[in-house]
Amino acid sequence: MVEKAMAPDKVKTGIPGLDDMIEGGLERKSVIVLAGEAGSGKTTFAMQYLYSGAALYKEPGLYITFEEQKGSLYRHMARMGWDLEKLEKEKKIFVLEYPPHEVDSFINQGNVIEDLIRENGIQRIVVDSATSLALLREDEYKRRQALLKTIDSLRKWGATTIMLSEAVMKGGRLNVRFGIEYLADGLILIYNIRKGDSRELALEIFKMRGTAHERKLCLMKITGKGIVLYPNQQVLAGSGGKF
Amino acid sequence: MVEKAMAPDKVKTGIPGLDDMIEGGLERKSVIVLAGEAGSGKTTFAMQYLYSGAALYKEPGLYITFEEQKGSLYRHMARMGWDLEKLEKEKKIFVLEYPPHEVDSFINQGNVIEDLIRENGIQRIVVDSATSLALLREDEYKRRQALLKTIDSLRKWGATTIMLSEAVMKGGRLNVRFGIEYLADGLILIYNIRKGDSRELALEIFKMRGTAHERKLCLMKITGKGIVLYPNQQVLAGSGGKF
């Protein structure tokens, strides 16, 4: 697996329309931050990434969560036709739940997680969320070090990771918390843009190391079959250029 | 009850117009945050949810409050024709009041509350408010853990919960405090929008896990019979698109 992980090939995200924007997929072994406000579809995006890996690309996936409950997560995702329970039984999807008082132990359980990854050939990881990890520490420096250490571990484990992160909309910009976007290999933003009385979701590749990515807002919809991107539709027109 | 609670059925909110926006109602066992400024009708919304459950749907409800007094609450709601006193006597509505110095004990009284819920088949809970709970803790991490623990308990108890939360209007966005919207299953916002010298209330489903909800501002009025939504009326027109 190590050899394969070091190859410069690409990991298919499973989000229709996204891979074309980033030269075919995520760089293998990279750690990408996916940030957005509450309700912007971050969890759906992340599960679609794991599901398509497990179901379509033979890449087992691991979902590490400090916030979501597996039960309701599986139930919600079943709406998209994704049978995560079955994939879990087939050892194609793994879930590690850390309740509130055990988040800290995640950071110290590197070996256990690493064993799980190696034994099962896990290729994709989702961490939900970087925000919860950072909040464990009190000052900016310690938060950054904790995030940096986590990112280092994730890279060492050889899988390709999506870290979810909360973001705050301010002055037309979506600010990721704790500066994690500087440490990660990529940053994908999901905006929730008001258009009159309505809102629309839009995705932007803000950073993607080693990739000639597009720098353009892309309309995003959560459909009955998961997230779909519409790269050729205008987003800000009709919103007065405002968010 | 457990079996029923795990079924994917929906809990009717009792707010005319709302259930149609969220695929028939709230997901059973979910925890939804209802946020708005002072005077935006959060308490009326919450009591309408409990009242309609008790009076129309045979779902007993529990109101847990750290702020409101039962006496004035009942008196105000009587204006809508809701006889909460009678429902309380019939064991269809329950109220737990925690005075300022006992809020902390709420968090440690899980068993007592759970017994109350199970013995009386309580299906609906309102927590007034999440803000009071969060303020018990000093730093952002502890606040989040306290909220997460409370949400876990609420889910375990099997009822469907609405947690009220204060929100602050800033730069045309209604910001929920303490990031509770990331932890809960849903977020409903009530805006108080200025239109010239007047104001109008508007409701928005910002997040609703596992639900294909509308992303649209919806005119809301507090009438003599409670809250009513007008999904087909424009809200921001006439306000210059501003809040």
Added chain:
Amino acid sequence: MVEKAMAPDKVKTGIPGLDDMIEGGLERKSVIVLAGEAGSGKTTFAMQYLYSGAALYKEPGLYITFEEQKGSLYRHMARMGWDLEKLEKEKKIFVLEYPPHEVDSFINQGNVIEDLIRENGIQRIVVDSATSLALLREDEYKRRQALLKTIDSLRKWGATTIMLSEAVMKGGRLNVRFGIEYLADGLILIYNIRKGDSRELALEIFKMRGTAHERKLCLMKITGKGIVLYPNQQVLAGSGGKF
């Protein structure tokens, strides 16, 4: 008095034009916050409330102050033709002054104040100001608890209370400090709106529990006979909709 206090009747504010906006007056036994910037007429409003109670409605009133001096207060109010000194002698107006270093003792003197209220049949109270009370405490939680405890006492004493509060104008919104508007039964705001080189005062009922109140800015003037409202005059027209 207790029986009367529990009746759902209304307390006349004595502010011409206001009672019609709130179904005839303030709810008896409620605690209402009146907030505005310096110089917006909060004290005049409060004294007009007490004066009209004492002089017109046979409702003795109590003014509890941590900031104003009785001497200059009486002198200023005499300009409106309000002889507060005489009313004080007739036991229709009472004043409790707490100098800076004794504010804390107010919170612990509940019994003394309660006796004063019961012995004299006091029906109206003004607290000047909630801001001073809140500032006694260091963190947000303790401030809120102190305010909640004070509001509880005020309700228990059976009078109808107006608590003055400082407010800060920011981004076209008047922000009340310390979140007291969530705890009180009502919130009345006084704006100081710029119109070119001039300014005009305007009043808004932002929250009034159990009352079908108007949600509309109302022109306000401080005349030689006290505060007068002009509900039918436009306020923001001519200010470009700005504050």
Added chain:
Amino acid sequence: MVEKAMAPDKVKTGIPGLDDMIEGGLERKSVIVLAGEAGSGKTTFAMQYLYSGAALYKEPGLYITFEEQKGSLYRHMARMGWDLEKLEKEKKIFVLEYPPHEVDSFINQGNVIEDLIRENGIQRIVVDSATSLALLREDEYKRRQALLKTIDSLRKWGATTIMLSEAVMKGGRLNVRFGIEYLADGLILIYNIRKGDSRELALEIFKMRGTAHERKLCLMKITGKGIVLYPNQQVLAGSGGKF
């Protein structure tokens, strides 16, 4: 002097145009805050108040400073034709300078200052500045108490006081620091308004207890004979209504 101080007469400010805006002058024994940015003419205003008192109205004045040096102050004011040195020798102007490390002693020297005031019949006081006084204390509550105590002393001494205060321009509003405007009897603001490449000064009476004052921006100039107001000239026209 006590008797006279309690009379409801007015203290002439000596600023041409100002007294007409505030019913003939400042209320005797009141404490007025004069706030503005650096370079807005606060010190000139204050000295004009003391000079005119001493030279025209037979009201000796006291300048209490924590910041300015008497030498350069006298030299600058001589430009207006104000011979403060001569007035000091004639015991019509008094100056108390507190170097940085002695500001605290001002608060504890009440008796000494009171003696000075009574022995010399001082009718006018300037405190430069309230900001320096407030900064001695660490938290908002202690700052407020220190300011409140100082204001109480000033009133007790029977003179009419102008306290200078720094202010910060933000979002078209001039914010006074530490909330002193709530505690004082009046608040006069001096704005420094940009008009294209230029700036103009403007004065506004924001608060004046017991006075039917104008609520209007008033053009202000610092001339060779001191400050002059132009109540009939438009200020914001030409600035786009912006500051």
Added chain:
Amino acid sequence: MVEKAMAPDKVKTGIPGLDDMIEGGLERKSVIVLAGEAGSGKTTFAMQYLYSGAALYKEPGLYITFEEQKGSLYRHMARMGWDLEKLEKEKKIFVLEYPPHEVDSFINQGNVIEDLIRENGIQRIVVDSATSLALLREDEYKRRQALLKTIDSLRKWGATTIMLSEAVMKGGRLNVRFGIEYLADGLILIYNIRKGDSRELALEIFKMRGTAHERKLCLMKITGKGIVLYPNQQVLAGSGGKF
């Protein structure tokens, strides 16, 4: 020297166009703050002040720095044709460098500096920067006292001083840090104004005690011979009045 320093004459700044805006120059013995963002030419302005004093007006100057290195400073200024090395050898320019860990000793070395000033007839001082001095202290009060003490010393030493200060552009205003503009005798601001893709520098006399100065933005350029002002050219035209 003392006698001369007390005379009301003016100190020529050596900046073409500036002296005419401030009645012929800086007031002798005054302390003026020069504030601007990084790259706005503060150091060039300061050295031009010292150079012209030493080379043209027979006024030796002292440069006290906590940040710049003499070597690169001299090299950069040589571009303007200013041979500071030669002037230093002729005892017309003096430089005191305080490395990071010795800034504190500056405050306690008053006597040494005073001796240097008196022995060499130093008439002009530049302090680079007030920001570094202020940062030595932890809270706002101590910072202000440290600045006040430094300003007092500078005045006592009898030279005319320019203190450089960092400033932060926010909402179209250039905010000086730590409120030093209230304590100093004058404040000169340098703006870095965007005009489409370009930027232009502009200078403004914001405060100048005892001086009838212009209140107008003035175009400023850094030429091959130092800083030049263009008082008759419009600045904000073409920038939409924005910064």
Added chain:
Amino acid sequence: MVEKAMAPDKVKTGIPGLDDMIEGGLERKSVIVLAGEAGSGKTTFAMQYLYSGAALYKEPGLYITFEEQKGSLYRHMARMGWDLEKLEKEKKIFVLEYPPHEVDSFINQGNVIEDLIRENGIQRIVVDSATSLALLREDEYKRRQALLKTIDSLRKWGATTIMLSEAVMKGGRLNVRFGIEYLADGLILIYNIRKGDSRELALEIFKMRGTAHERKLCLMKITGKGIVLYPNQQVLAGSGGKF
């Protein structure tokens, strides 16, 4: 080498179009801050600087990093055709990686680094990033002192340095953190400007001591051969002058 380093010659940046904007290149021995948001191409800029030095100008370079991993860095840069591995073997490129818990040791390892520089004739240094260094310290003063000490060391070592720094976009301005732009010899900003749904990169020379640099936004692209500037193309046109 010392002699050469003291010569006033220029260091070619290797960024096509940049050297012409800054009189032929960076001043030798200077320390320049390169600041931008995540994903703005800072690392590519820095490696292009080192690569062109090593491959074209016979100036060995050193990359000091607290954040990036050499492996992925080399792989990403190989896309531009830059064989950094080969240059490292030829002793033309050196890399020092400091893992999170060793950043502090960098500050104390001056001698080791200095030896490396002198023994290998290193002429160019990149520090990635100044932000990480600053975050090691807790308060603003200590951060500034740490940065000042690092800059002093870098100058002493005789190479020409680019320090990367995070920046935060706020109100149309790109704010560098910790005020490092005041301490360094130059500041180059990279903006990520929204134009409708798209974004474009733009570079601005904000400060460059001793250099008559342009003050103009310059279009920047990351091409398959590295960064290229387009000084003659308009940037803000089409963005409404906004960022």
